[in-house]
Amino acid sequence: MHKVDSIGVGDRTPKDRRGLDVLRDPLLNRGTAFTDADRDAYGLRGLLPAHVHTQKEQADRFLSTFRKLTDPLDKFVALNALHDRNEDLFFSILVDHIDEMQPLVYTPVVGLACQKFGQVFQRPRGMFISIKDRGNIANVLRNWPYDAGIIVVTDGERILGLGDLGAHGMGIPVGKLSLYTACAGIHPRLCLPVTLDVGCNNDAVRNDPFYVGLRQKRVTGQEYDDFVEEFMTAAQEVFPGVVIQFEDFANHNAFRLLEKYRGRIASFNDDIQGTAAVALAGLFSALRITSEPLTDQRIVFLGAGEAATGIADLIASAMVAQGMTLEAARKTCWLVDSKGLVVKSRTDLAHHKLNYAHEHAPVADLLGAVKALKPTAIIGVSAVGGTFTKEVLEEMARFNKRPIVFALSNPTSQAECTAEEAYRHTGGRALFACGSPFDPVTLNGQTFVPRQGNNSYIFPGIGLGAIASKTKVISDEMFMKSAHTLAQLVTEADLAQGSLYPALPRIREVSAQIAAATAGAAYESGIAGRIAAASALPDIEKLMYEPHQRA
Numbered sequence: 001m002h003k004v005d006s007i008g009v010g011d012r013t014p015k016d017r018r019g020l021d022v023l024r025d026p027l028l029n030r031g032t033a034f035t036d037a038d039r040d041a042y043g044l045r046g047l048l049p050a051h052v053h054t055q056k057e058q059a060d061r062f063l064s065t066f067r068k069l070t071d072p073l074d075k076f077v078a079l080n081a082l083h084d085r086n087e088d089l090f091f092s093i094l095v096d097h098i099d100e101m102q103p104l105v106y107t108p109v110v111g112l113a114c115q116k117f118g119q120v121f122q123r124p125r126g127m128f129i130s131i132k133d134r135g136n137i138a139n140v141l142r143n144w145p146y147d148a149g150i151i152v153v154t155d156g157e158r159i160l161g162l163g164d165l166g167a168h169g170m171g172i173p174v175g176k177l178s179l180y181t182a183c184a185g186i187h188p189r190l191c192l193p194v195t196l197d198v199g200c201n202n203d204a205v206r207n208d209p210f211y212v213g214l215r216q217k218r219v220t221g222q223e224y225d226d227f228v229e230e231f232m233t234a235a236q237e238v239f240p241g242v243v244i245q246f247e248d249f250a251n252h253n254a255f256r257l258l259e260k261y262r263g264r265i266a267s268f269n270d271d272i273q274g275t276a277a278v279a280l281a282g283l284f285s286a287l288r289i290t291s292e293p294l295t296d297q298r299i300v301f302l303g304a305g306e307a308a309t310g311i312a313d314l315i316a317s318a319m320v321a322q323g324m325t326l327e328a329a330r331k332t333c334w335l336v337d338s339k340g341l342v343v344k345s346r347t348d349l350a351h352h353k354l355n356y357a358h359e360h361a362p363v364a365d366l367l368g369a370v371k372a373l374k375p376t377a378i379i380g381v382s383a384v385g386g387t388f389t390k391e392v393l394e395e396m397a398r399f400n401k402r403p404i405v406f407a408l409s410n411p412t413s414q415a416e417c418t419a420e421e422a423y424r425h426t427g428g429r430a431l432f433a434c435g436s437p438f439d440p441v442t443l444n445g446q447t448f449v450p451r452q453g454n455n456s457y458i459f460p461g462i463g464l465g466a467i468a469s470k471t472k473v474i475s476d477e478m479f480m481k482s483a484h485t486l487a488q489l490v491t492e493a494d495l496a497q498g499s500l501y502p503a504l505p506r507i508r509e510v511s512a513q514i515a516a517a518t519a520g521a522a523y524e525s526g527i528a529g530r531i532a533a534a535s536a537l538p539d540i541e542k543l544m545y546e547p548h549q550r551a
C-alpha cells in the first residue's frame with residue numbers, strides 16, 4: 001500500500017516506479033509535461049515525444065478540444081477520461097475553471113451521468129462492495145492500493161432527486177471526492193469512493209442490459225444493517241481514523257445510519273448536515289440584507305426529508321444560540337410534504353418529521369401554507385421541479401419586503417423555480433439561492449447574480465478539517481462553525497448583486513477557512529488531537545494538495 005503521511009504530502013513520483021508503469025498511473029502521470037530530468041529518472045526516454053510542455057499548455061490543449069463539445073454528457077466523459085489519465089492536470093483544470101467544471105463533475109450533469117452510467121462506463125473508479133462480499137469486506141478493502149483518509153459511501157437508493165439508481169449512483173461519490181480534492185486540496189490518493197451494492201428496486205435501471213450492479217432487488221432489514229456495520233468496522237480496521245461521509249442514502253436509512261455511527265466514527269451525512277450548514281449560511285447572508293434577526297424568521301420548507309429536517313435542526317440550534325428555547329425555535333420551522341402541511345394531527349408522519357409537526361389545521365399544499373403562515377422564507381428541498389409557482393412567489397412578495405426564496409433541489413430539472421422566475425414574480429425583491437447553477441438575471445435594468453446554495457461550499461472544508469485534526473467524531477458545533485465561517489466570507493459587493501454566497505473561484509480559500517474553523521472547534525472541545533485553533537489556518541494551508549506543476 002502506498003502511504004501518504006499527511007494530506008497532500010508524499011512523493012509525487014516514487015523512485016520504484018518506472019516507464020509505462022508511471023505513464024499509465026493517473027496519480028503519477030504528467031504526460032508531455034515530464035521534465036527532462038524526470039524522463040531520465042523514471043525511464044521515460046523514448047516513451048514520450050521530445051518536446052516538454054508546461055502544464056498550462058497541456059490544459060490549453062485539453063480545453064481547446066473540450067470546449068468544442070456541445071453535449072454535457074460528452075464533456076463529462078472527456079473530463080472523466082482525463083481524470084483517468086493525468087490527475088494533476090485534471091485537478092489543475094478543475095481548480096482554474098471551477099465555475100465551468102463544477103456543474104459537469106457534480107450536479108447537475110453528474111445526475112445525467114449516473115442515469116447513463118452503464119452506457120458511458122469505461123474504467124471503474126473507487127470500490128464496489130456488494131452484498132456478496134459479506135464476511136469478507138475487510139479483505140476486499142485491502143485491495144485498495146492507497147491509504148484512504150476519506151470515504152464517500154452511497155448505496156445508490158436516493159441519487160440527487162432521481163431516486164434509486166443502484167450501483168449507477170457511483171458517479172456521486174466519485175464527483176464529490178473530485179470536489180474534496182479540487183475545492184479543499186485533499187490529496188486524491190486519500191479519496192476513496194465506495195458504492196455498497198445491495199441491489200436496486202428500480203426495474204428500469206436493474207433490467208437495463210448495461211446495468212453494472214447486482215441484478216436483484218434491494219436487501220433490507222437486519223441483513224442490510226449487518227452489511228453496513230461490517231463495512232463501517234472494516235473501513236476503520238483497514239484505514240484507521242478514516243472519515244466517512246454518507247451520501248444519497250434514502251430517508252429510512254440515512255437518519256438511522258447517521259445516528260448509529262456519528263458518536264462512534266468520524267462520520268457525517270452531507271445531505272442532512274452539509275446542506276443544513278450551507279442553507280443556514282445563506283440565511284445569515286439574507287438577514288444581513290434585511291437587517292432582521294434570525295429569531296424573527298418563519299420558515300416553510302417544501303419537502304420534509306433529509307435536507308429539510310437537517311436544515312430546520314441547524315436553524316433551530318442557531319436560534320437557541322441566540323437565546324430562544326428549543327421548543328420555540330422549532331416552532332418557527334414548518335414542513336410541507338407531498339400530503340400537505342406537516343401538522344400534529346397527522347397520523348402518517350415518519351419519525352424524522354415529528355419535531356416539526358406543530359398544532360395547526362390541515363393545509364393541503366404549499367400555497368395554502370404560505371397564505372396561512374406568512375413565512376419570511378421558503379426553502380425548496382422537495383426534488384419536485386416547478387413547485388414554487390408564480391402564485392406562491394407572488395404571495396411571498398405580497399407580505400415580505402424581501403422574500404427569502406431558496407430553490408435548493410437538484411438537478412436543475414428538479415429546482416422548485418428558476419432564478420428568473422424567482423426575481424420576476426417578486427418584482428426583483430427575492431433573496432434567492434439555488435441548488436443548481438443559474439445564469440445572472442437582468443430585470444428592469446438591474447442584474448442579479450444568483451449563487452448556488454450547494455453543500456459543495458461546506459463538505460470539502462469539513463472533510464479537510466476532520467482529516468487534518470484527526471477528530472474522533474464530527475460534531476454539530478463543527479457544522480455551526482462552518483455556516484458562520486461561510487457567511488462571513490460573503491462580501492458587501494456580493495450582497496449588492498443579490499449573491500448570498502462567495503464567488504466559486506474563492507472556494508479553496510473558503511474551504512481552508514472552514515477547515516481551520518472546524519478543526520479549531522474540534523480541538524477546543526477535546527475531540528481532536530492535532531491542529532490547535534490558533535495556528536489552524538496556516539497548518540491547514542500547508543497540508544493542501546496543489547495540482548499545479550511548478551515550472
Ligand code: NAD
Nearest residue numbers: 161275303304305306307337338382383409410435454455
Ligand atoms: P428526501 O428524499 O429525503 O426528501 C424529499 C422530501 O420531499 C420528502 O419528504 C418527500 O415527502 C417530499 N416531497 C416529495 N414530493 C413532494 C411534493 N410534491 N410536495 C412536497 N413535498 C414533496 O431528499 P433530500 O435529501 O431531502 O433532498 C431533496 C432535494 O434536495 C433533492 O433534489 C436534492 O438534490 C436536494 N438537495 C440539495 C442540496 C444542495 O446543496 N442544494 C443538498 C441536499 C439535497
